[in-house]
Amino acid sequence: MRQLRYREALREAMFEEMARDERVFLMGEEVGHYQGAYKVSEGLLEKFGERRVVDTPIAEAGFAGVGIGAAMAGLRPIIEFMTWNFSFVAFDQIISNAAKVHQMSAGAIQVPIVFRGPNGAAKQVAAQHSHSCAPFYTNIPGLYVIQPSTPRDAKGLLKSAIRSNNPVIFLEGETLYGVKGEVPDEGVEELIPIGESRLVRPGSDCTIVTWGRPYYTVLAAAEKLSAEGIDCEVVDPRTLRPLDTRLMVESVKKTNRCVVVHEHWPYGGPGAEIVDQVQREAFDYLDAPLERVTGLDVPMPYALNLEDKVLPTEERVIDAVKRVAYAS
Amino acid sequence: MMVMRRFEEEAARNYAKGKIGGFLHLYIGQEAIAVAVAEVLEERDYIFQTYRDHGIALARGMSATAGMAELFGKDTGCSRGFGGSMHFFDVERGFLGGWAIVGGHLALAAGTAFKSKYTGEDSVTVCFFGDGSINIGGFHEAMSLAGLWKLPVVFVCENNQYAMGTPLERTSPLKDLSIKAKGYGMVGDRFDGHDVEVVQARINEAVERARTGGGPTFIEVLTYRFRGHSMSDPAKYRTSTELEQRKQQDPIAVVREKLTGLGVQESVLDDIDLEVDEEIDEAVRFADESPPAREDLMMSTVMAPEGES
Incomplete structure (x- = not known):
């Protein structure tokens, strides 16, 4: 098996799923022309164009909500938070809208959306940029919460998250992006099921x-x-x-x-x-x-x-x- | 409009009887706006509304029975008893919900409009909200993105003069809210909402603009609710003189006068009223006799089923 970095594994997952399904797009701050604040989305703009790799202004509540609305109407957005710390200003969108509308509409509306980005402490970025966010999101029925530790799990679980018909909170790690690990060879598709230890x-x-x-x-x-x-x-x-x-x-x-x-x-x-x-x-x-x-x-x-x-x-x-x- | 009016009058009665729980926000006095929007839109279009959502749902074609049963918390309701008054849904008719966090649904509307643009469809989204929404961040971010990306969405601010119990002059330095449109790079419009024909014509302009690639519009419709904010609100923050003055412009009275002026017989209109009365009586009977919301759906609808979709 080949060795890939965690960020490369995530990038491959997005690349493969975007190539597979026209409804999948990536939206967030600096995901396109800047090539990703942490270079996770590097190269995606060149491959898929501005229609599907969408740079946003700094407006997390806005673009999280746009993603949820687009998902309600049938698209499959990947919303990147530059870090999960910034998701707090979009908390209402995730809790009150994404996590609620399926049941609130008696199952009539699905929200197939992935929110992803680096979570937890990096190095010396202090109190406002070091939140480990799993407790906030795991408390909420209506969401899946995934936190992969290895490149292989990152890729296989992100692919499953993108194909899920539900809102998924995908917690990566800034200090993990450079970690190398085994990932199945190109052409070998591995979907790691959500909810398996x-x-x-x-x-x-x-x-x-x-x-x-x-x-x-x-x-x-x-x-x-x-x-x-x-x-x-x-x-x-x-x-x-x-x-x-x-x-x-x-x-x-x-x-x-x-x-x-x-x-x-x-x-x-x-x-x-x-x-x-x-x-x-x-x-x-x-x-x-x-x-x-x-x-x-x-x-x-x-x-x-x-x-x-x-x-x-x-x-x-x-x-x-x-x-x-x-x-x- | 008569269906909406009688539906909500009956809802208020049944709320007092304890048949309906939670919050109940009535649209009485604002009906012309919902009717006009429903008239203008196509089947493929999307609509979002606040928690004051019975009117637009009915205007869009939801049956009074499905609406009343939802208020009664029954399995036959439009959200099968999971939504209640504030969360009506009718996806088949493009009605994507009543939403109960002020300002929280505007970005969702930008999202369905984003989908229309992404897929190249010419569907349009109309998003209603009140004057109470204009100061919260959700308004600003949704308007910013819709303007930036020229999304096919029409933002309709139903300015009923009060954010719950606080009059507009105490929540906004602006008298004319529509000038906000300029700051978001979109067209603004402002007009009275008591004449259904006026509303229809002006909404139509905005919808056509969105449908033909001209981008979003921010509309301020001046209106008035004849009831309190919700059932628990006696509306002591306004005078009875003000209320009586406003009732002179009751959109239903306005349209009735127009119709009789055009030569429609009073008796024809009275017959319509009677038909509506029967329809609403039937809705209440249906709601009352319907089976309760299903316990087995409670756990099974938390997450959507997986598999191809």
């Missing part, structure tokens, strides 16, 4: 559930723990709504321990939801309370030494695993 690393001593940027922190921590004789099994939910708990529950029944590692704030969100579901479904198998390693409960500071404290670290993951394994 993935066993990342088999192990027997402790289950770690993680996704997004901390996925890589966890894998590094698992290697170190392995050297100390603690063998971790890692599960990536990939889709956060609907949440597939099957693999994590099976894993916990085997390891009897679980640590959930995520970038978002600790209050609520998919991290807390996973703890709730796993403890109920695997209660009799648990040898320790579930632990969470999360982004700290503070707005993101600018200074690097502080930012490093806020985001989940290998050290905090290792400590948490040792605590549930009573190995510290």
